[in-house]
Amino acid sequence: MKPTTRGTLAAAVTCVAAAAAAATAATPAAASTVPVPLPLDGVERSLHMEMPHVAGELPVPVPGAPEGTRFAEGHLLPERTLPRLPVSGGLPGGDVRAPLPHVLGEGFDHLGVSAPAADLRTAVPGLALDTPLGRPDAENGGLPSLGGEPRAALDTPLLRTVPGAEIVTGPGA
Template sequence: MKPTTRGTLVAAVTGVAAAVAAVGAAAAPAAAAGTVPIPVPLDGVEKSLNMEVPKLGMELPLLMPGAPEGPRYVEGHLLPDRALPQLPLSGGLPGVDLRAPLPHVLGDRFDHVGVSAPAGDLRTLAPGLSVDAPLTAPNPNNFGLPGLKQPEVGLLAPVVQTVAGGDLGAGPGL
Protein backbone atom coordinates (compact mmCIF):
# COMPACT_ATOMS: atom_id res chain seq x y z
CA MET A 1 0.00 0.00 0.00
CA LYS A 2 1.37 3.41 -0.92
CA PRO A 3 2.11 5.94 1.85
CA THR A 4 -0.46 8.39 0.44
CA THR A 5 -3.17 5.72 0.52
CA ARG A 6 -2.25 4.85 4.10
CA GLY A 7 -2.37 8.50 5.11
CA THR A 8 -5.78 8.96 3.49
CA LEU A 9 -7.10 5.82 5.18
CA VAL A 10 -5.76 6.93 8.60
CA ALA A 11 -7.32 10.39 8.17
CA ALA A 12 -10.70 8.87 7.20
CA VAL A 13 -10.72 6.45 10.16
CA THR A 14 -9.68 9.24 12.54
CA GLY A 15 -12.49 11.50 11.25
CA VAL A 16 -15.11 8.76 11.64
CA ALA A 17 -13.89 7.98 15.18
CA ALA A 18 -14.05 11.66 16.14
CA ALA A 19 -17.59 11.98 14.72
CA VAL A 20 -18.78 8.89 16.61
CA ALA A 21 -17.21 10.17 19.85
CA ALA A 22 -18.87 13.59 19.41
CA VAL A 23 -22.30 12.04 18.81
CA GLY A 24 -21.85 9.73 21.82
CA ALA A 25 -20.79 12.62 24.07
CA ALA A 26 -23.77 14.74 22.99
CA ALA A 27 -26.25 11.90 23.63
CA ALA A 28 -24.77 10.90 27.02
CA PRO A 29 -26.40 13.64 29.17
CA ALA A 30 -29.89 12.90 27.76
CA ALA A 31 -29.48 9.17 28.28
CA ALA A 32 -28.13 9.64 31.82
CA ALA A 33 -31.18 11.69 32.81
CA GLY A 34 -33.75 9.00 31.99
CA THR A 35 -36.39 11.55 30.99
CA VAL A 36 -36.49 14.43 28.57
CA PRO A 37 -38.14 17.62 29.88
CA ILE A 38 -40.59 19.27 27.47
CA PRO A 39 -41.51 22.83 28.45
CA VAL A 40 -44.68 24.21 26.86
CA PRO A 41 -44.09 27.94 26.30
CA LEU A 42 -47.35 29.85 26.74
CA ASP A 43 -45.78 33.26 27.56
CA GLY A 44 -46.72 34.69 24.15
CA VAL A 45 -50.37 33.75 24.62
CA GLU A 46 -50.34 35.28 28.11
CA LYS A 47 -48.93 38.58 26.83
CA SER A 48 -51.15 38.77 23.73
CA LEU A 49 -54.38 38.01 25.61
CA ASN A 50 -53.30 39.99 28.70
CA MET A 51 -54.49 37.25 31.07
CA GLU A 52 -53.03 34.42 33.11
CA VAL A 53 -52.75 31.12 31.25
CA PRO A 54 -51.88 27.71 32.66
CA LYS A 55 -48.23 26.78 33.23
CA LEU A 56 -47.49 23.40 31.69
CA GLY A 57 -44.39 21.21 31.69
CA MET A 58 -43.97 17.56 30.73
CA GLU A 59 -41.36 14.81 30.95
CA LEU A 60 -41.06 12.01 28.42
CA PRO A 61 -39.14 8.87 29.39
CA LEU A 62 -36.31 7.33 27.43
CA LEU A 63 -36.76 3.60 26.89
CA MET A 64 -33.63 1.58 27.51
CA PRO A 65 -33.53 -2.00 26.21
CA GLY A 66 -31.78 -4.50 28.42
CA ALA A 67 -30.02 -7.74 27.65
CA PRO A 68 -32.38 -10.71 27.33
CA GLU A 69 -31.71 -13.93 29.17
CA GLY A 70 -30.26 -16.47 26.78
CA PRO A 71 -31.85 -19.84 26.09
CA ARG A 72 -31.52 -22.42 28.83
CA TYR A 73 -30.87 -26.02 27.98
CA VAL A 74 -33.06 -28.51 29.80
CA GLU A 75 -32.28 -32.20 30.07
CA GLY A 76 -34.66 -34.31 28.02
CA HIS A 77 -35.56 -31.53 25.55
CA LEU A 78 -34.09 -31.24 22.07
CA LEU A 79 -34.69 -27.49 21.81
CA PRO A 80 -33.57 -25.00 24.47
CA ASP A 81 -36.09 -23.51 26.88
CA ARG A 82 -37.11 -19.93 26.02
CA ALA A 83 -36.34 -20.24 22.32
CA LEU A 84 -37.64 -16.68 21.88
CA PRO A 85 -36.32 -14.86 24.98
CA GLN A 86 -38.16 -12.06 26.75
CA LEU A 87 -36.65 -8.62 26.05
CA PRO A 88 -36.46 -6.38 29.14
CA LEU A 89 -37.18 -2.65 28.71
CA SER A 90 -36.82 -0.02 31.38
CA GLY A 91 -37.97 3.56 31.21
CA GLY A 92 -40.57 5.66 32.87
CA LEU A 93 -44.12 6.83 32.80
CA PRO A 94 -44.58 10.32 31.33
CA GLY A 95 -44.71 13.10 33.90
CA VAL A 96 -46.76 16.30 33.84
CA ASP A 97 -46.89 19.47 35.91
CA LEU A 98 -49.89 21.76 35.30
CA ARG A 99 -50.87 24.89 37.24
CA ALA A 100 -53.96 26.73 36.05
CA PRO A 101 -55.43 29.98 37.37
CA LEU A 102 -58.65 29.66 39.35
CA PRO A 103 -60.64 32.92 39.80
CA HIS A 104 -61.49 32.61 43.53
CA VAL A 105 -64.14 29.93 42.98
CA LEU A 106 -63.18 28.15 46.22
CA GLY A 107 -62.64 31.34 48.24
CA ASP A 108 -60.16 34.21 48.53
CA ARG A 109 -57.19 31.99 49.42
CA PHE A 110 -57.44 29.75 46.35
CA ASP A 111 -55.97 31.34 43.21
CA HIS A 112 -54.82 28.25 41.30
CA VAL A 113 -55.37 24.55 40.87
CA GLY A 114 -52.39 22.32 40.19
CA VAL A 115 -51.76 18.77 39.05
CA SER A 116 -48.32 17.22 39.44
CA ALA A 117 -47.58 13.69 38.31
CA PRO A 118 -43.84 13.01 38.32
CA ALA A 119 -42.30 10.55 35.90
CA GLY A 120 -42.22 7.08 37.47
CA ASP A 121 -40.01 4.06 36.87
CA LEU A 122 -41.35 1.42 34.51
CA ARG A 123 -39.90 -2.05 33.97
CA THR A 124 -41.29 -4.44 31.38
CA LEU A 125 -40.58 -7.81 29.84
CA ALA A 126 -41.79 -8.57 26.32
CA PRO A 127 -43.65 -11.84 25.70
CA GLY A 128 -41.50 -14.90 25.08
CA LEU A 129 -41.91 -18.34 23.59
CA SER A 130 -40.84 -21.76 24.83
CA VAL A 131 -41.12 -24.72 22.43
CA ASP A 132 -39.97 -28.32 22.29
CA ALA A 133 -39.76 -30.65 19.30
CA PRO A 134 -42.05 -33.68 19.05
CA LEU A 135 -39.00 -35.97 19.38
CA THR A 136 -37.29 -37.45 22.40
CA ALA A 137 -33.56 -37.66 22.94
CA PRO A 138 -31.77 -40.44 21.04
CA ASN A 139 -32.67 -43.82 22.55
CA PRO A 140 -29.89 -46.44 22.69
CA ASN A 141 -32.52 -49.21 22.87
CA ASN A 142 -33.93 -48.01 19.51
CA PHE A 143 -30.57 -48.07 17.63
CA GLY A 144 -29.93 -44.42 18.57
CA LEU A 145 -33.09 -43.10 16.93
CA PRO A 146 -35.34 -40.64 18.78
CA GLY A 147 -38.90 -41.55 19.75
CA LEU A 148 -42.08 -39.55 19.21
CA LYS A 149 -43.80 -37.47 21.89
CA GLN A 150 -46.34 -34.65 22.14
CA PRO A 151 -44.97 -31.27 21.02
CA GLU A 152 -44.76 -28.62 23.73
CA VAL A 153 -45.42 -24.90 23.21
CA GLY A 154 -45.55 -22.30 25.96
CA LEU A 155 -46.12 -18.56 25.85
CA LEU A 156 -44.28 -16.51 28.46
CA ALA A 157 -46.57 -13.70 29.56
CA PRO A 158 -45.45 -10.08 29.39
CA VAL A 159 -44.62 -8.32 32.66
CA VAL A 160 -45.22 -4.66 33.56
CA GLN A 161 -44.00 -3.20 36.89
CA THR A 162 -44.50 0.42 37.92
CA VAL A 163 -45.62 2.68 40.75
CA ALA A 164 -47.47 5.79 39.63
CA GLY A 165 -48.08 8.81 41.84
CA GLY A 166 -49.52 12.27 41.60
CA ASP A 167 -50.66 15.32 43.51
CA LEU A 168 -53.75 17.48 43.04
CA GLY A 169 -54.01 20.71 44.96
CA ALA A 170 -55.35 24.26 45.10
CA GLY A 171 -53.73 27.26 46.76
CA PRO A 172 -52.67 30.87 46.55
CA GLY A 173 -50.49 32.25 43.74
CA LEU A 174 -49.71 30.76 40.36
Template structure:
Protein backbone atom coordinates (compact mmCIF):
# COMPACT_ATOMS: atom_id res chain seq x y z
CA UNK A 1 0.00 0.00 0.00
CA UNK A 2 1.39 3.39 -1.00
CA UNK A 3 2.16 5.92 1.74
CA UNK A 4 -0.37 8.37 0.24
CA UNK A 5 -3.06 5.69 0.34
CA UNK A 6 -2.19 4.86 3.95
CA UNK A 7 -2.28 8.54 4.90
CA UNK A 8 -5.63 9.06 3.17
CA UNK A 9 -7.06 5.96 4.82
CA UNK A 10 -5.79 7.10 8.22
CA UNK A 11 -7.31 10.57 7.71
CA UNK A 12 -10.67 9.08 6.69
CA UNK A 13 -10.68 6.69 9.66
CA UNK A 14 -9.76 9.54 12.02
CA UNK A 15 -12.60 11.65 10.62
CA UNK A 16 -15.14 8.84 10.97
CA UNK A 17 -14.10 8.07 14.53
CA UNK A 18 -14.12 11.77 15.40
CA UNK A 19 -17.64 12.12 13.96
CA UNK A 20 -18.84 9.13 15.98
CA UNK A 21 -17.10 10.50 19.07
CA UNK A 22 -18.67 13.92 18.61
CA UNK A 23 -22.15 12.41 18.20
CA UNK A 24 -21.91 10.37 21.39
CA UNK A 25 -19.42 8.78 23.75
CA UNK A 26 -18.77 7.05 27.16
CA UNK A 27 -17.03 7.86 30.45
CA UNK A 28 -13.33 8.52 30.24
CA UNK A 29 -11.27 5.35 29.90
CA UNK A 30 -7.85 6.96 29.80
CA UNK A 31 -6.55 9.55 32.22
CA UNK A 32 -5.90 11.98 29.38
CA UNK A 33 -9.51 12.33 28.24
CA UNK A 34 -12.32 14.67 29.17
CA UNK A 35 -15.76 13.04 29.66
CA UNK A 36 -18.66 14.64 27.80
CA UNK A 37 -22.13 13.53 28.96
CA UNK A 38 -25.14 14.28 26.75
CA UNK A 39 -28.16 15.01 29.00
CA UNK A 40 -31.38 13.71 27.46
CA UNK A 41 -33.57 13.66 30.61
CA UNK A 42 -35.82 16.43 29.27
CA UNK A 43 -36.49 14.37 26.15
CA UNK A 44 -37.78 11.48 28.26
CA UNK A 45 -40.17 13.76 30.15
CA UNK A 46 -41.37 15.70 27.10
CA UNK A 47 -42.04 12.71 24.85
CA UNK A 48 -42.86 10.18 27.58
CA UNK A 49 -40.49 7.56 26.22
CA UNK A 50 -37.13 6.16 27.15
CA UNK A 51 -34.31 8.19 25.65
CA UNK A 52 -30.94 6.81 24.63
CA UNK A 53 -27.97 7.21 26.97
CA UNK A 54 -25.14 8.98 25.22
CA UNK A 55 -21.76 9.90 26.62
CA UNK A 56 -18.43 10.78 25.09
CA UNK A 57 -14.81 11.49 25.74
CA UNK A 58 -12.39 13.82 24.06
CA UNK A 59 -8.64 13.29 24.29
CA UNK A 60 -6.29 15.95 25.55
CA UNK A 61 -3.27 16.15 23.22
CA UNK A 62 0.06 16.00 25.05
CA UNK A 63 3.11 17.24 23.12
CA UNK A 64 6.33 15.33 23.60
CA UNK A 65 9.93 16.43 23.42
CA UNK A 66 11.22 16.74 19.86
CA UNK A 67 14.33 14.90 18.84
CA UNK A 68 16.87 17.67 18.31
CA UNK A 69 19.05 18.21 15.27
CA UNK A 70 21.83 15.66 14.73
CA UNK A 71 25.21 16.75 13.50
CA UNK A 72 26.58 14.61 10.70
CA UNK A 73 30.21 14.62 9.65
CA UNK A 74 30.73 16.20 6.23
CA UNK A 75 27.60 18.39 6.34
CA UNK A 76 27.46 22.09 7.17
CA UNK A 77 23.85 22.02 8.42
CA UNK A 78 22.61 19.55 11.01
CA UNK A 79 20.34 16.70 9.98
CA UNK A 80 16.64 17.36 10.72
CA UNK A 81 16.90 21.14 10.72
CA UNK A 82 13.17 21.26 11.57
CA UNK A 83 12.66 18.30 13.92
CA UNK A 84 9.49 16.24 14.11
CA UNK A 85 7.32 16.93 17.17
CA UNK A 86 5.68 13.87 18.77
CA UNK A 87 2.10 14.21 19.99
CA UNK A 88 0.34 11.62 22.15
CA UNK A 89 -3.41 11.73 22.52
CA UNK A 90 -6.29 9.49 21.66
CA UNK A 91 -9.19 9.12 19.32
CA UNK A 92 -12.53 10.27 20.72
CA UNK A 93 -14.60 7.56 22.37
CA UNK A 94 -18.32 6.92 22.15
CA UNK A 95 -20.91 4.96 24.13
CA UNK A 96 -24.49 4.88 22.89
CA UNK A 97 -27.12 2.74 24.59
CA UNK A 98 -30.65 3.08 23.24
CA UNK A 99 -33.82 1.19 24.10
CA UNK A 100 -35.80 -0.33 21.23
CA UNK A 101 -39.51 -1.11 21.59
CA UNK A 102 -40.14 -4.83 21.74
CA UNK A 103 -42.59 -5.50 18.90
CA UNK A 104 -44.04 -8.84 20.10
CA UNK A 105 -44.43 -8.14 23.81
CA UNK A 106 -43.91 -5.84 26.78
CA UNK A 107 -40.61 -4.28 27.79
CA UNK A 108 -37.72 -3.00 25.80
CA UNK A 109 -34.79 -4.44 23.93
CA UNK A 110 -31.66 -2.39 23.61
CA UNK A 111 -28.99 -1.59 21.07
CA UNK A 112 -25.58 -0.46 22.25
CA UNK A 113 -22.47 0.80 20.49
CA UNK A 114 -19.26 1.26 22.43
CA UNK A 115 -16.13 2.69 20.86
CA UNK A 116 -13.60 3.32 23.64
CA UNK A 117 -10.95 5.97 23.24
CA UNK A 118 -7.90 4.57 21.46
CA UNK A 119 -4.31 5.71 21.91
CA UNK A 120 -2.99 7.81 19.05
CA UNK A 121 0.68 8.58 18.48
CA UNK A 122 1.74 11.04 15.84
CA UNK A 123 4.85 12.80 14.57
CA UNK A 124 4.52 16.10 12.76
CA UNK A 125 6.31 16.59 9.43
CA UNK A 126 9.96 17.57 9.61
CA UNK A 127 12.55 19.04 7.29
CA UNK A 128 16.13 18.02 6.51
CA UNK A 129 18.38 20.45 4.59
CA UNK A 130 21.96 20.47 3.39
CA UNK A 131 23.89 23.52 2.20
CA UNK A 132 25.30 23.82 -1.34
CA UNK A 133 28.84 23.82 0.10
CA UNK A 134 31.02 21.01 1.43
CA UNK A 135 33.07 21.13 4.60
CA UNK A 136 36.36 23.10 4.33
CA UNK A 137 38.87 21.22 2.17
CA UNK A 138 42.47 21.33 3.46
CA UNK A 139 43.77 20.59 -0.07
CA UNK A 140 42.27 23.86 -1.35
CA UNK A 141 43.54 26.17 1.39
CA UNK A 142 40.50 25.45 3.58
CA UNK A 143 37.94 26.63 1.01
CA UNK A 144 34.72 24.61 0.62
CA UNK A 145 33.66 23.09 -2.69
CA UNK A 146 30.32 23.54 -4.40
CA UNK A 147 27.75 20.74 -4.48
CA UNK A 148 24.04 20.41 -5.13
CA UNK A 149 21.83 21.54 -2.25
CA UNK A 150 19.63 18.87 -0.66
CA UNK A 151 16.19 19.17 0.92
CA UNK A 152 13.92 16.45 2.25
CA UNK A 153 10.53 16.51 3.92
CA UNK A 154 10.18 13.97 6.71
CA UNK A 155 6.78 12.37 6.42
CA UNK A 156 4.28 12.60 9.29
CA UNK A 157 3.48 9.44 11.22
CA UNK A 158 0.13 8.25 12.58
CA UNK A 159 -0.25 5.12 14.76
CA UNK A 160 -3.49 3.92 16.35
CA UNK A 161 -5.61 0.81 16.89
CA UNK A 162 -9.28 1.82 17.14
CA UNK A 163 -11.95 -0.68 18.20
CA UNK A 164 -15.71 -0.80 18.72
CA UNK A 165 -18.36 -3.11 20.20
CA UNK A 166 -21.93 -3.53 18.95
CA UNK A 167 -24.42 -5.25 21.26
CA UNK A 168 -28.12 -6.04 21.25
CA UNK A 169 -30.26 -7.82 23.78
CA UNK A 170 -33.16 -7.72 26.15
CA UNK A 171 -33.32 -5.31 29.05
CA UNK A 172 -33.22 -1.57 29.38
Protein backbone atom coordinates (compact mmCIF):
# COMPACT_ATOMS: atom_id res chain seq x y z
CA MET A 1 0.00 0.00 0.00
CA LYS A 2 1.28 3.44 -0.86
CA PRO A 3 1.86 5.93 1.94
CA THR A 4 -0.72 8.32 0.45
CA THR A 5 -3.34 5.56 0.40
CA ARG A 6 -2.56 4.66 4.02
CA GLY A 7 -2.80 8.32 5.06
CA THR A 8 -6.13 8.75 3.25
CA LEU A 9 -7.52 5.57 4.83
CA ALA A 10 -6.35 6.63 8.31
CA ALA A 11 -7.93 10.08 7.88
CA ALA A 12 -11.24 8.53 6.75
CA VAL A 13 -11.31 6.12 9.71
CA THR A 14 -10.50 8.98 12.10
CA CYS A 15 -13.32 11.13 10.66
CA VAL A 16 -15.84 8.28 10.95
CA ALA A 17 -14.79 7.57 14.55
CA ALA A 18 -15.05 11.26 15.49
CA ALA A 19 -18.50 11.56 13.88
CA ALA A 20 -19.73 8.44 15.69
CA ALA A 21 -18.42 9.72 19.05
CA ALA A 22 -20.07 13.12 18.52
CA ALA A 23 -23.39 11.53 17.58
CA THR A 24 -23.48 9.36 20.69
CA ALA A 25 -22.35 12.16 23.00
CA ALA A 26 -25.01 14.67 21.94
CA THR A 27 -28.19 12.61 22.15
CA PRO A 28 -31.06 14.73 23.48
CA ALA A 29 -32.88 11.64 24.76
CA ALA A 30 -30.20 11.14 27.41
CA ALA A 31 -31.36 14.24 29.32
CA SER A 32 -34.24 13.63 31.72
CA THR A 33 -34.90 17.33 32.36
CA VAL A 34 -34.50 20.49 30.33
CA PRO A 35 -33.23 23.57 32.21
CA VAL A 36 -35.31 26.73 31.84
CA PRO A 37 -33.53 29.85 33.15
CA LEU A 38 -35.36 33.15 33.61
CA PRO A 39 -32.97 35.89 32.45
CA LEU A 40 -33.32 38.97 34.69
CA ASP A 41 -29.91 40.53 33.93
CA GLY A 42 -31.45 43.35 31.90
CA VAL A 43 -33.81 44.26 34.72
CA GLU A 44 -30.90 44.27 37.19
CA ARG A 45 -28.91 46.67 35.00
CA SER A 46 -31.80 48.99 34.25
CA LEU A 47 -33.05 49.27 37.84
CA HIS A 48 -29.57 49.11 39.43
CA MET A 49 -30.69 46.58 42.02
CA GLU A 50 -30.14 42.92 42.70
CA MET A 51 -32.92 40.74 41.30
CA PRO A 52 -33.84 37.17 42.26
CA HIS A 53 -32.25 34.30 40.41
CA VAL A 54 -35.00 32.08 39.01
CA ALA A 55 -34.46 28.82 37.13
CA GLY A 56 -36.62 25.82 36.44
CA GLU A 57 -36.43 22.31 35.12
CA LEU A 58 -39.00 20.73 32.83
CA PRO A 59 -39.14 16.93 32.61
CA VAL A 60 -38.96 15.01 29.38
CA PRO A 61 -41.65 12.31 29.40
CA VAL A 62 -40.55 8.97 28.03
CA PRO A 63 -43.22 6.44 27.04
CA GLY A 64 -42.52 2.83 27.85
CA ALA A 65 -43.66 -0.42 26.32
CA PRO A 66 -47.31 -1.28 26.98
CA GLU A 67 -48.10 -4.25 29.14
CA GLY A 68 -49.05 -7.17 26.95
CA THR A 69 -52.41 -8.86 26.82
CA ARG A 70 -52.91 -12.13 28.67
CA PHE A 71 -55.28 -14.80 27.49
CA ALA A 72 -57.31 -16.50 30.17
CA GLU A 73 -58.83 -19.93 29.77
CA GLY A 74 -62.58 -19.85 29.23
CA HIS A 75 -62.70 -16.23 28.02
CA LEU A 76 -63.22 -15.12 24.43
CA LEU A 77 -61.27 -11.86 24.74
CA PRO A 78 -57.84 -11.40 26.37
CA GLU A 79 -57.61 -10.26 29.99
CA ARG A 80 -56.26 -6.79 29.12
CA THR A 81 -58.10 -5.70 26.00
CA LEU A 82 -56.57 -2.21 26.11
CA PRO A 83 -53.24 -2.51 27.98
CA ARG A 84 -51.85 0.17 30.29
CA LEU A 85 -49.09 2.36 28.85
CA PRO A 86 -46.34 3.31 31.31
CA VAL A 87 -44.85 6.80 31.00
CA SER A 88 -41.85 7.90 33.03
CA GLY A 89 -40.77 11.48 33.40
CA GLY A 90 -40.72 13.86 36.29
CA LEU A 91 -42.32 16.67 38.16
CA PRO A 92 -41.07 20.12 37.19
CA GLY A 93 -38.41 21.58 39.45
CA GLY A 94 -37.47 25.08 40.36
CA ASP A 95 -34.72 27.08 42.01
CA VAL A 96 -35.33 30.60 43.35
CA ARG A 97 -32.71 32.63 45.16
CA ALA A 98 -33.88 36.09 46.24
CA PRO A 99 -31.98 38.88 48.01
CA LEU A 100 -33.32 40.14 51.34
CA PRO A 101 -32.16 43.49 52.75
CA HIS A 102 -30.18 42.98 55.92
CA VAL A 103 -32.09 44.66 58.73
CA LEU A 104 -29.20 45.19 61.18
CA GLY A 105 -26.41 46.28 58.85
CA GLU A 106 -25.03 46.72 55.35
CA GLY A 107 -25.21 44.10 52.61
CA PHE A 108 -27.72 41.48 51.63
CA ASP A 109 -28.83 38.17 52.96
CA HIS A 110 -30.45 35.65 50.67
CA LEU A 111 -33.43 33.35 50.82
CA GLY A 112 -33.33 30.30 48.60
CA VAL A 113 -35.99 27.77 47.70
CA SER A 114 -34.93 24.70 45.77
CA ALA A 115 -37.34 22.03 44.57
CA PRO A 116 -35.47 19.63 42.29
CA ALA A 117 -37.30 17.74 39.59
CA ALA A 118 -38.61 14.49 41.04
CA ASP A 119 -38.94 11.21 39.17
CA LEU A 120 -42.50 10.39 38.23
CA ARG A 121 -43.73 7.01 37.03
CA THR A 122 -47.24 6.76 35.67
CA ALA A 123 -49.38 4.28 33.82
CA VAL A 124 -52.52 5.31 31.98
CA PRO A 125 -55.69 3.35 32.76
CA GLY A 126 -56.27 0.14 30.87
CA LEU A 127 -59.49 -1.59 29.87
CA ALA A 128 -60.54 -5.20 30.30
CA LEU A 129 -63.63 -6.51 28.53
CA ASP A 130 -65.31 -9.87 28.48
CA THR A 131 -68.26 -10.94 26.37
CA PRO A 132 -71.05 -13.20 27.56
CA LEU A 133 -70.06 -15.67 24.85
CA GLY A 134 -67.93 -18.68 25.69
CA ARG A 135 -65.93 -21.01 23.49
CA PRO A 136 -67.50 -22.74 20.52
CA ASP A 137 -69.43 -25.73 21.84
CA ALA A 138 -69.51 -28.97 19.83
CA GLU A 139 -72.79 -30.01 21.47
CA ASN A 140 -74.39 -26.72 20.38
CA GLY A 141 -73.58 -27.17 16.70
CA GLY A 142 -70.31 -25.23 16.91
CA LEU A 143 -71.97 -22.11 18.26
CA PRO A 144 -70.56 -20.45 21.36
CA SER A 145 -72.44 -20.98 24.57
CA LEU A 146 -73.71 -18.11 26.68
CA GLY A 147 -71.61 -17.67 29.78
CA GLY A 148 -73.40 -14.92 31.67
CA GLU A 149 -73.39 -11.14 31.64
CA PRO A 150 -70.82 -9.01 29.81
CA ARG A 151 -68.07 -7.59 32.00
CA ALA A 152 -66.03 -4.41 31.68
CA ALA A 153 -63.28 -3.29 34.02
CA LEU A 154 -61.10 -0.22 34.09
CA ASP A 155 -57.57 -0.67 35.44
CA THR A 156 -56.66 2.06 37.88
CA PRO A 157 -54.07 4.60 36.78
CA LEU A 158 -50.70 4.42 38.48
CA LEU A 159 -48.82 7.42 39.87
CA ARG A 160 -45.58 7.14 41.87
CA THR A 161 -43.32 10.02 42.89
CA VAL A 162 -41.37 11.38 45.86
CA PRO A 163 -41.17 15.19 45.61
CA GLY A 164 -38.94 17.25 47.89
CA ALA A 165 -37.95 20.85 48.54
CA GLU A 166 -35.36 22.78 50.53
CA ILE A 167 -35.48 26.30 51.97
CA VAL A 168 -32.21 27.97 52.93
CA THR A 169 -31.26 31.41 54.25
CA GLY A 170 -27.91 33.06 54.77
CA PRO A 171 -25.33 35.46 53.45
CA GLY A 172 -24.21 35.24 49.88
CA ALA A 173 -24.25 36.79 46.48
